[in-house]
Amino acid sequence: MSGKRQFRIWRGDESGGDLQDYMVEVNEGEVVLDVIHRLQATDAPDLACRWNCKAGKCGSCSMEINGKPRLGCMTRMSTFGDDETVTVTPLRTFPVIRDLVTDVSFNYEKARETPAFAPPADVAPGDYRMQQVDVERSQEFRKCIECFLCQTVCHVIRDHEENKQAFSGPRYFIRAAELDMHPLDARTDRKEYAQAEQGLGFCNITKCCTEVCPEHIKITDNGIIPMKERVVDRRYDPLVWLGSKIFRRGETPQTSVTTARQGSANPSGGTRGGVHSHAGGSHDSRAEAQAQSGVNWHREVPHPTAPAVDDRGKLPLTELTFDRAAAPSPFGDDVTFPLPPEHLNFAHPEQDNKH
Template sequence: MGSKRQFRIWRGDENGGDLQDYTIEVNEGEVVLDVIHRLQATDAPDLACRWNCKAGKCGSCSMEINGKPRLGCMTRMSTFEENETVTVTPLRTFPVIRDLVTDVSFNYEKARETPAFAPPEDLAPGDYRMQQVDVERSQEFRKCIECFLCQTVCHVIRDHEENKQAFSGPRYFIRAAELDMHPLDTKTDRKEYAQAEQGLGFCNITKCCTEVCPEHIKITDNGIIPMKERVVDRKYDPLVWLGSKIFRRGQNEQVRAGAQPQVGVHHGLHSHAGGSHDPGAEAQAQRGLNWNREVPHPTAPAVDERGRLPLSELTFDRPAAPSPFGDDVTFPLPTEHLNYAHPEQDEKKKH
């Protein structure tokens, strides 16, 4: 026999609504989604709620429980005190359709804006070959179930609706990082796209997205921070700046002599194709992504207190980017170090 528990559930639509109180029977081992289904079967048959797999893999039942974005099917009632009132509300960042259902089309729009994986033209799909270390490097980000909890908790758009147009959010930052780490992706401007079009600079690394991820993806540490570092390397590295002066000297002399400049090369300014200074890459960036604007070169490099910058991108001896796990990590990872391991496993070993 279950016990009676107090719930407050938001009811309403895009025109408004409020929290309504319910007393619902809760049985041992149940999750919040079980309770919502019981409420639909008894007192509130018109309560709207999304769900699908009930196994934490589809991401459909995203909601905010006691103010924290969570999956209803993965939030056990045993985590709350018996006399605690459980408050369930829709995702705050996205427009409400009805009750606990929100319009998350913002995320699909940002997904369509993200340039797709671009394999080499001379390779057929069955001919792709990758080193295992490169597979491991981006495999973590492929665990994303697109529940959009990281998107709704990010304060950049949670508290500032006006930022949505210029900000893609954590889910698509890790998508950009995944493709930037992929050795078979031929687009060389992923970093520049993330900085210029996805709004990577808006992120101030509060790690709230990592905290709510039900797949325990280390979004900030393994995705966003390495991407920010690579953007800084390309944009502010003094050696890259020096290289741009050396390799463009002949082009500038041609322009002064009246010669026709090469297509896609913007003299005196850097396009979004980045620090590679490859005319083909710059032409592809301007044509394929339709950025149609230029970014002035920074006036001074950003350096640490010693006046130095890491040169990982220039000295790395393998394709793609340095591993976010660090060079001292071997693969496959031990079971206790996997991101999908239980968060309390270390405590259990101690006992």
């Protein structure tokens, strides 16, 4: 396993670039990120690569290795043949900043658009109670480390840049599904929002997002497909359809899909941004057409807050200094180890032995 291996790494920026070949030393047990660090220390000190924990829990080192979106710190070199060239490129779906670093702000914009958890009005904070089965039902989706591999592999936006405005992607479909499953969430229009605003209908469940998930979340089977089924039940159930026809004679029961702005009522009686009923019908013909198409192209998209930078465009860094090499002890400087048994807060075998 040890020896020189050929790497082909994409080098460039937003203006363009190309693949460059390197021969790098590889040792047994190493991962792709180890090799990239060695390459930075030897032949390519200016190679840009984003990483943080090197333990598969931060999602920072997302890249495409031999054409497949993966985490660099979780891809072992032993998975490749001894004579196989390892090609490393940035995430294809997002704009390149430099080398292997891409601009993933698209995902944070979609996160800001997704309505947050709405606590119940009649339950005080601290009094929330859930059945264990409800906790376990959505716990799987909480494992997401936001590596955005599912986002970059989804062909809806990977191959069609024009879909990004109307499509949130698998990461936020499971967020909507998780909140829709939550028994304490006060919002009742999660399904309508996923269909009309997040572009759930664009997903044709090829399960490529599930295949690349490093946390092995069943994104399609446990999140997207059940959400699609609930949308269909609500939107095309014959009883709901009949109820909407009956209510049309008087007043249509409506659910606000997009955030209603104060003072934004339009002359047709609807609310700007689209107010749709559960069955897709409303008094506003424009909102009705948007509900039928499943996309609201006229919604206001919030922009992320720009970080505070100095006059050079750099983030300010604060250096913490201490008078010794290691960090201060959380136990205080007057504690010596090992602690005597009587000071321990667990059952020590010698705790009851009096010397």
